[in-house]
Amino acid sequence: MNVVEVMRLPLGVDLSGFVALLRRLEVPHRVVEEGSEQVLWVPPAMAAQVLELYRRYPDGNADVEPVVDAGLPASAPARPPLKEQLRACKVTAGMLLLCMAVVGLTGLGENLSTLSWFTFQDYQVQGDYLYFVPLAQSLGEGQWWRLVSPMLLHFGVLHLAMNGLWYWELGRRIELRQGPWALLALTLVFSLVSNLAQHFIGGPNLFGGLSGVLYGLLGYLWLYQWLAPTPLFSLPRGVLVMMLIWLVICLSGVVGQLGFGQIANAAHVGGLLIGCLTGLLGGLLARRKLSA
The missing domain is CATH 3.30.70.2080 (Alpha-Beta Plaits)
Structure with a gap:
């Protein structure tokens, strides 16, 4: 509720x-x-x-x-009503609208020329190959948005739909309880950490989506609720179990073997870890405030 x-x-x-x-x-x-x-x-x-x-x-x-x-x-x-929820959750709704706009610009990842605007590393297309520009070079040219912009990329309708539904479910809980700036800050931090984790573990490659952010939000809500319970952060037990099971399945490589594409596992794990850490810190601060 x-x-x-x-x-x-x-x-x-x-x-x-x-x-x-x-x-x-x-x-x-x-x-x-x-x-x-x-x-x-x-x-x-x-x-x-x-x-x-x-x-x-x-x-x-x-x-x-x-x-x-x-x-x-x-x-x-x-x-x-949905209209009232949208009005109360501007950051949550705005992030989903941005994702849909980027999907339109990139054609679900098929338009390589516009896709390169949002990837973690810029690249050049030569024939059937992509040659990635070093991240340091892009950052030196002021392209700092690349550190978080991959979260806006999606490579299929199902990919967008599932991530969008989960971001709506998890993000609006935080926005309603802690405000839009808190959700925006958490989203950017989780995106940054999960993208860096995927880059350092997977090397130069195309990846994107809100999944790393979602696992960050999940970890945040999980630990925060454990330490400083609040009604809005209470998730059904099945949600946590299901998402953790899905993480294990992805790590096993089964999803890729079934032809569903490569999974950014490092981004998922990195997002979950930073989410748990921030949830732990936030929950401890809230608990101290309550006992003061």
Whole structure:
């Protein structure tokens, strides 16, 4: 269930009556203690109504009618409308739009002339061969975007669809909880580290996609949630297990042998490791803040 922070109140404020009212109205909610405050979380689509409800009935009221007086439906959808989600997750949506724009420019990797604008290393085409320009030379010419731009490349519709869906699922959790700048910074750092890992392990080659970033986001959410639990970072156990199993399958080489193309395994592992490290640091800082 997607939730947003509605209000913060001192621990001394008694919310029991209001929480009982929310339960009677079947409003999805969570109350979490953070340091000396208690935080109320509800689905984004219901935030305004819950605030108004608290303004009118801070102590709860057994006579409130679910629809007429409270202005709240008896049962709310788990997710707000897509338009509202897009408005609240601008970085997540913007990154996906960038990926689709680059897919259009590069023709899913078929247009070698435009593809070279986004690859980790620039290259020259001579016949059937690609001759890569040393990375140091490109960076010396000011092409610093190459350190992160491969995340925008995708080499098939399925590749784009799967990465896009997972980035939407993982990225918006961070953006809703920690803000757009946090998600943008994490995305760029995870892209940088995963690209460098793939370059140093795999040597000059064509690679791209959001997969390294996705494993970074997964590791970040995993360790952060373990140390400083927060409702938005709670992932179903099956998600973590499935993605780790997929990582092992890719590392085994089975995917390439089945004809699905080469997998940037170093980028996946590098992304997961840096994601776990940042999640560990972020979770420890949040935990210290809560106990201060």
